[in-house]
Amino acid sequence: MKYVTIKDIAKKLNLSVSTISRAxxxxxxxxxxxxxxxxxxxxxxxxxxxxxxxxxxxxxxxxIGIVVPEFENSFFPKVIIGAxxxxxxxxxxxxxxxxxxxxxxxxxxxxxLMDNMVDGLLVSLTSDSKDIEFYERLSESGVPIVxxxxxxxxxxxxxxxxxxxxxSFFATEHLLKQGCRNISFLAxxxxxxxxxxxxxxxxxxxxxxxVPHGNIExxxxxxxxxxxxxxxLIQNNQLPDAIFAANDPSAVGAxxxxxxxxxxxxxxxxxxxxxxxxxxxxxxxxLTSVAQPTHEMGRQAAKLLIEQIENKEHFTHxxxxxxxxxxxxxxxxxxxxxxxxxKINGTKRVILR
Amino acid sequence: MKYVTIKDIAKKLNLSVSTISRAxxxxxxxxxxxxxxxxxxxxxxxxxxxxxxxxxxxxxxxxIGIVVPEFENSFFPKVIIGAxxxxxxxxxxxxxxxxxxxxxxxxxxxxxLMDNMVDGLLVSLTSDSKDIEFYERLSESGVPIVxxxxxxxxxxxxxxxxxxxxxSFFATEHLLKQGCRNISFLAxxxxxxxxxxxxxxxxxxxxxxxVPHGNIExxxxxxxxxxxxxxxLIQNNQLPDAIFAANDPSAVGAxxxxxxxxxxxxxxxxxxxxxxxxxxxxxxxxLTSVAQPTHEMGRQAAKLLIEQIENKEHFTHxxxxxxxxxxxxxxxxxxxxxxxxxKINGTKRVILR
DNA sequence: TTGTATGCGTTATCAT
DNA sequence: ATGATAACGCATACAA
Numbered sequence: 048m049k050y051v052t053i054k055d056i057a058k059k060l061n062l063s064v065s066t067i068s069r070a071x072x073x074x075x076x077x078x079x080x081x082x083x084x085x086x087x088x089x090x091x092x093x094x095x096x097x098x099x100x101x102x103x104x105x106x107x108x109x110x111i112g113i114v115v116p117e118f119e120n121s122f123f124p125k126v127i128i129g130a131x132x133x134x135x136x137x138x139x140x141x142x143x144x145x146x147x148x149x150x151x152x153x154x155x156x157x158x159x160l161m162d163n164m165v166d167g168l169l170v171s172l173t174s175d176s177k178d179i180e181f182y183e184r185l186s187e188s189g190v191p192i193v194x195x196x197x198x199x200x201x202x203x204x205x206x207x208x209x210x211x212x213x214x215s216f217f218a219t220e221h222l223l224k225q226g227c228r229n230i231s232f233l234a235x236x237x238x239x240x241x242x243x244x245x246x247x248x249x250x251x252x253x254x255x256x257x258v259p260h261g262n263i264e265x266x267x268x269x270x271x272x273x274x275x276x277x278x279x280l281i282q283n284n285q286l287p288d289a290i291f292a293a294n295d296p297s298a299v300g301a302x303x304x305x306x307x308x309x310x311x312x313x314x315x316x317x318x319x320x321x322x323x324x325x326x327x328x329x330x331x332x333x334l335t336s337v338a339q340p341t342h343e344m345g346r347q348a349a350k351l352l353i354e355q356i357e358n359k360e361h362f363t364h365x366x367x368x369x370x371x372x373x374x375x376x377x378x379x380x381x382x383x384x385x386x387x388x389x390k391i392n393g394t395k396r397v398i399l400r
Numbered sequence: 401m402k403y404v405t406i407k408d409i410a411k412k413l414n415l416s417v418s419t420i421s422r423a424x425x426x427x428x429x430x431x432x433x434x435x436x437x438x439x440x441x442x443x444x445x446x447x448x449x450x451x452x453x454x455x456x457x458x459x460x461x462x463x464i465g466i467v468v469p470e471f472e473n474s475f476f477p478k479v480i481i482g483a484x485x486x487x488x489x490x491x492x493x494x495x496x497x498x499x500x501x502x503x504x505x506x507x508x509x510x511x512x513l514m515d516n517m518v519d520g521l522l523v524s525l526t527s528d529s530k531d532i533e534f535y536e537r538l539s540e541s542g543v544p545i546v547x548x549x550x551x552x553x554x555x556x557x558x559x560x561x562x563x564x565x566x567x568s569f570f571a572t573e574h575l576l577k578q579g580c581r582n583i584s585f586l587a588x589x590x591x592x593x594x595x596x597x598x599x600x601x602x603x604x605x606x607x608x609x610x611v612p613h614g615n616i617e618x619x620x621x622x623x624x625x626x627x628x629x630x631x632x633l634i635q636n637n638q639l640p641d642a643i644f645a646a647n648d649p650s651a652v653g654a655x656x657x658x659x660x661x662x663x664x665x666x667x668x669x670x671x672x673x674x675x676x677x678x679x680x681x682x683x684x685x686x687l688t689s690v691a692q693p694t695h696e697m698g699r700q701a702a703k704l705l706i707e708q709i710e711n712k713e714h715f716t717h718x719x720x721x722x723x724x725x726x727x728x729x730x731x732x733x734x735x736x737x738x739x740x741x742x743k744i745n746g747t748k749r750v751i752l753r
Numbered sequence: 754t755t756g757t758a759t760g761c762g763t764t765a766t767c768a769t
Numbered sequence: 770a771t772g773a774t775a776a777c778g779c780a781t782a783c784a785a
Contacts, residue, residue, distance in 0.1 A: 052778055063756045068780055075781085078754055098515045100778035102452045103761045110516075118481055124471035128500065135505075140512045143496035147481065152488075159493045162451045163463075163516075299682065329652070329683045405762055416772045421764060428765090429770060453762035456777045 051094040060088060071096060102164045111352065112160030113143045114153060114170040116197060120268075120296065122322055122341055123171065126195065129345025130169055137353055139166070148173045154181065167191035167352045172199060174236035174267060191355040195348040200240045205355060206366040207348040211241050214337045214371050215248025217398060218319050219291055221335070221373060223256045225381040227289035227317055231261040233276050233301060235268055235293035242293065245321070249291060261287045266297055273300025281308060288316060289379070295320040295327055295336055302330060302378070318378040332377030333393035339371045373398035404447040413441060424449060455517050464705065465513030466496045467506060467523040469550060473621075473649065475675055475694055476524065479548065482698025483522055490706055492519070501526045507534065520544035520705045525552060527589035527620060544708040548701040553593045558708060559719040560701040564594050567690045567724050568601025570751060571672050572644055574688070574726060576609045578734040580642035580670055584614040586629050586654060588621055588646035595646065598674070602644060614640045619650055626653025634661060642670040642732070648677040648689055655683060655731065671731040685730030686746035692724045726751035 053067040060067075062081070069075040070085035102108045111134050115123040123145075131141050142160060146153035153173050160168060168190060172182075174197070182199040186192055195207040222230050232249050235242040246263065253260040262285055266276035273292060277300065280286060292298035298320035305312055312318055312332055320327060320336035327334040347367050355362050375396045406420040413420075415434070422428040423438035455461045464487050468476040476498075484494050495513060499506035506526050513521060521543060527550070529535075535552040539545055548560040575583050585602050588595040599616065606613040615638055619629035626645060630653065633639060645651035651673035658665055665671055665685055673680060673689035680687040700720050708715050728749045 050778080054778080064779080065757080065781075066755060068778095069755085072780075076754060081754085095511070095515060097778050098512075099452060099455045099517055100761090101780085103456055103763095103778080104780050106761075118477035119474065121472065121474065124477060124498075127498070128471055131498070131500075141497065143498070144494065145477075145480070145484070145496070147484075158448070159451075162448060164452055326679050326682050329679050331682070331684050403762080407762080417763080418765085418773075419771055421762095422771085425764075431770060434770080450762050453777085454764080456762080456779095457764050459777080 050097060051092050052097065053094075056085065056089055056092060056094060059092070060085065106164065107166055108164045109139055110163065110165045111139045111141050111349075112157075112163075112165035112168045113141060114146060114156050114160070114168065115143070116146050116148050116153070116171055116173040117268075118145045120294070120322075121325055122196075122339075125341035126171075126345040126348075129342040130349040131345070133346050133349040133353070139353075146173050148175065150176050150178065154178075157185070161190065167193070167356045169193055169195060169348050169352055171195050172197040172239070174239060177238065189359075191352055191359065193348045193352045193355065195344055197239055197241055203364050205351050205364045207344055207351060208241070208366065208368055209339050209344070210368050210370055211244035212248040212251070213400065214373065215245035215291075215321075216252045217248075217373055217400060218321070218335075218337050219249050219252035220255070221375065221398065222289045222291060222317055222319060222379060223252060223258060225289075225313075225317055225379060227287075227381065228258055229261045229287045230289040230291055231280060231285075231287040232263045233273060233290060233292040233297050234263055234265045235297075237265045245293065261285075261289075266293075268294050268297060270296040270300035270303075273297030274304050275300075277301035277304040281310075286310070286316065289381075290316060290318045292318065292320050294322045295324040295334060298334055298336070298378075299326060299330055302334070313378050313381050317381050323374060327374070328376065328393050330378070335374065335376045335379035337371055337373050340369050344369055370400075403450060404445050405450070406447075409438065409442055409445060409447060412445070413438065459517060460519055461517045462492055463516065463518045464492045464494050464702075465510075465516075465518040465521050466494060467499060467509050467513070467521065468496070469499050469501050469506070469524055469526040470621075471498045473647070473675075474678055475549075475692075478694035479524075479698040479701075482695035483702040484698070486699050486702040486706070492706075499526050501528065503529050503531065507531075510538070514543065520546070520709045522546055522548060522701050522705055524548050525550040525592070527592060530591060542712075544705055544712065546701045546705040546708065548697055550592055550594055556717050558704050558717045560697055560704060561594070561719065561721055562692050562697070563721050563723055564597035565601040565604070566753065567726065568598035568644075568674075569605045570601075570726055570753060571674070571688075571690050572602050572605035573608070574728065574751065575642045575644060575670055575672060575732060576605060576611060578642075578666075578670055578732060580640075580734065581611055582614045582640045583642040583644055584633060584638070584640035585616045586626060586643060586645040586650050587616055587618045588650075590618045598646065614638075614642075619646075621647050621650060623649040623653035623656075626650030627657050628653075630654035630657040634663075639663070640669065642672070642734075644672050645674060647675045648673040648680055648687060651687055651689070651731075652679060652683055655687070666731050666734050670734050676727060680727070681729065681746050683731070688727065688729045688732035690724055690726050693722050697722055723753075 053064050056067050057064045069077045070082045144156035150173050186204045193205040198206045264276040266272040290301050320334050323336040323338040327336045374394045376393050406417050409420050410417045422430045423435045487494050497509035503526050539557045546558040551559045617629040619625040643654050673687050676689040676691040680689045727747045729746050
């Protein structure tokens with residue numbers, strides 16, 4: 048892989064390197080004919096500007112780093128696709144890293160991306176993220192950065208989040224309207240703002256209906272952890288009449304355990320998930336879940352980041368809150384009113400606000 | 401973001417830049433005490449070597465580029481996790497790009513990664529990849545590159561693939577043993593070697609049992625395309641007694657259409673998928689599918705690539721073929737022999753070879 | 754309009 | 770054992 052450089056072009060055309068350089072950076076005076084000649088022969092020689100050298104001198108890369116906590120669920124890949132759409136359009140190249148839910152790896156990824164002089168960062172935190180100061184310093188150091196979904200709990204940074212409070216409220220309300228009076232909440236990691244917001248919504252709905260809420264279990268986001276939490280509730284003789292889970296995998300895990308114990312879903316225990324995943328329409332019974340605009344989250348985060356990069360001077364941090372919907376399916380229909388299933392995916396009705 | 405450079409350290413310690421540089425690259429003579437002093441103060445000043453400058457002069461980055469065709473299914477994310485494990489361990493940073501099933505984007509990604517001087521490439525092709533010459537030139541130009549899963553159909557490159565022929569054969573045999581005599585094959589993109597190998601296995605099994613095979617539909621890898629293919633078969637009055645699909649999403653799509661037409665699965669039409677996905681145990685009926693060692697595929701590809709990078713001189717290309725298994729579930733049990741479901745995920749039995 | 758010279762941060766080849 | 774200096778490929782202030 049021998050690189051063709053501007054020197055080679057200069058030699059061939061008997062011009063100086065600066066002239067060549069100018070041809071590729073329109074802003075300087077250069078005779079149109081020579082520029083065209085240069086561009087032409089550059090193409091013939093199969094020249095491609097070396098981005099490494101460019102980065103070094105411009106201290107800027109036209110690269111955007113994306114940092115996500117995991118890849119197992121389809122959520123983050125979808126967000127990335129959305130982000131990539133708008134970034135590509137603006138000429139940015141996207142570098143993706145995933146942290147395997149480890150804050151150490153996450154830090155490594157962020158530093159590596161910084162070292163590679165990315166122009167900006169799109170990050171969603173691992174569930175074990177504790178070192179708030181690190182993210183605070185990072186943001187204050189001037190790197191354009193937008194947190195999305197799993198955001199850091201400080202004020203003056205840009206964020207794109209889902210309206211977790213609102214939809215947690217509506218999902219809980221839905222269960223209460225079904226007549227559930229002892230709803231357990233399988234929360235995610237306690238450290239995440241997202242978890243706290245969902246908990247608030249859960250409690251607010253109970254407050255509105257003046258019903259005391261059931262157990263709160265801080266399990267994680269995996270099917271396995273959902274299973275464990277459900278096992279624990281059953282073992283401790285604390286079987287609720289409904290489960291509201293922090294995401295679909297943990298909901299599915301809980302559902303499995305209930306089935307194994309011969310407990311009927313939704314008749315004995317109703318279940319609602321969160322962050323609708325592809326499995327939701329296909330579980331038995333089909334899983335009611337809060338659907339999030341994943342794709343749109345990526346797009347919004349990318350737009351916000353670009354604005355921040357290209358408007359660095361007078362840019363003020365902002366938080367964009369996205370809306371969602373509740374797809375009601377069999378897993379939460381305690382008293383079946385409408386037994387006609389939607390043909391596509393078993394969705395009985397959709398709640399929008 | 402002011403970078404601390406070796407110059408700053410040199411100034412502070414009244415040493416020359418070369419001495420500082422030496423401290424970070426053990427191979428040169430340097431007095432242990434000064435080295436320790438330098439390392440110490442470097443840490444205090446929060447110095448981090450600038451990888452961009454390093455790349456420029458060394459023409460090497462310790463970065464590995466990964467190019468995958470899509471992110472929608474959990475397959476590639478899993479492979480990436482596996483690859484990342486071994487690459488991290490060896491000190492490589494991983495840069496991931498996804499091509500959205502577009503060869504143009506894929507090419508863009510590859511060139512961008514090359515421009516960023518990645519030391520090697522791990523690539524799996526988009527389903528519309530046609531420009532074989534491009535990949536041939538790429539490989540011949542000396543870039544260490546390992547293709548995985550969706551590989552290019554040329555010889556002297558390194559590949560890590562799944563034994564598609566073998567497992568397509570066994571999956572088909574399973575259906576034949578169930579008594580199916582008119583099996584339709586929903587193949588993937590015709591251009592992929594993987595598709596051709598699965599087709600060969602499909603045909604070989606039929607040959608062994610001296611049964612003529614049913615329709616072959618080259619649909620793609622999405623649920624939507626699976627639906628379309630199934631619709632077409634039904635409309636054309638070509639309803640088979642079994643569907644063997646190129647992957648799970650297309651199998652699920654076909655299953656949905658069958659249900660919508662009131663056709664019973666597996667009684668009237670049995671279904672088997674491929675590349676087991678998370679939904680397989682949760683569909684109704686649970687989907688029989690060929691499981692692949694995704695994680696291991698990533699690990700093997702990464703190992704092969706590192707070997708190729710670090711042993712560039714006498715390295716010979718090789719193809720690693722990985723084994724899998726068939727998880728038999730309700731969707732293909734035409735004559736129910738064993739009605740006791742495995743508690744975990746509805747898997748009735750596992751076929752290994 | 755074009756050429757010369759300098760620097761981005763680092764490594765490497767000379768000297769000393 | 771350490772220092773001076775020339776690269777790596779490119780961009781730009783300044784000179785011509």
